[in-house]
């Protein structure tokens with residue numbers, strides 16, 4: 412795989428309907444690095460899920476474009492999988508059958524059976540493969556969904572608050588494991604979360620969104636080694652910095668609700684649509 416950014420979001424604006432006085436998402440430009448985990452944080456309703464669904468091809472933006480490698484995203488694909496807060500498993504099937512579903516739909520299950528077994532072992536479900544998924548806890552069910560998402564060997568995994576319904580111990584364990592999988596398997600991940608601690612625990616970089624309209628107003632690198640020590644001084648410092656940055660931006664936004672704020676962007680900005688098309692041709 413090349414090291415170029417696999418996901419480019421360019422000049423993206425979205426209205427759910429034309430009666431809206433301001434867009435749900437306004438002028439979003441972002442490039443997401445290969446094989447790293449990028450967290451999107453922001454207040455409830457700022458448009459994080461809307462943006463993620465657009466990257467997944469489940470929604471088409473009113474203006475602008477999203478490209479994943481050479482493809483302009485216009486529909487869902489097995490190459491970019493999504494994991495939701497609820498694992499949406501088929502309750503009448505076993506753990507193995509649920510984990511294999513993506514491969515079955517792709518018609519490749521017979522060639523890749525071993526991968527399902529390996530993934531179920533990797534996510535700690537070795538002893539549960541033949542059980543009905545309903546016999547599993549919420550955390551175990553989310554592990555089945557994770558194995559299913561990884562089985563089709565996606566280039567991109569999009570995570571929409573996938574751990575928010577889990578207890579604190581299970582959530583912490585899965586946060587660590589998923590960040591490890593991202594780096595070990597060179598999968599580009601985008602995580603939507605409300606939780607600043609989760610963002611610092613998992614992400615290589617955090618993108619801060621404001622609301623009304625949803626805009627990108629800050630980006631911060633998290634230069635901590637994995638697995639991360641949540642009790643370290645560096646972890647606490649980064650969490651405090653991110654929280655302070657978030658509050659400052661939020662306050663500035665309340666003072667100037669309809670103006671575009673200057674983006675604090677340490678990395679290079681995403682190219683324009685024209686530039687993306689030139690590079691792809």
Ligand SMILES: Nc1ncnc2c1ncn2[C@@H]1O[C@H](COP(=O)(O)OP(=O)(O)OP(=O)(O)O)[C@@H](O)[C@H]1O
Nearest residue numbers: 427428435453454455456457458459460461462605
């Ligand atoms: N299908 C829809 N039709 C119309 N408006 C929608 C639709 N889906 C979301 N919205 C609105 O778009 C805005 C952004 O919603 P979105 O769910 O993307 O925000 P979010 O940041 O993910 O919120 P949360 O953190 O609470 O999940 C909200 O005002 C929401 O009411």
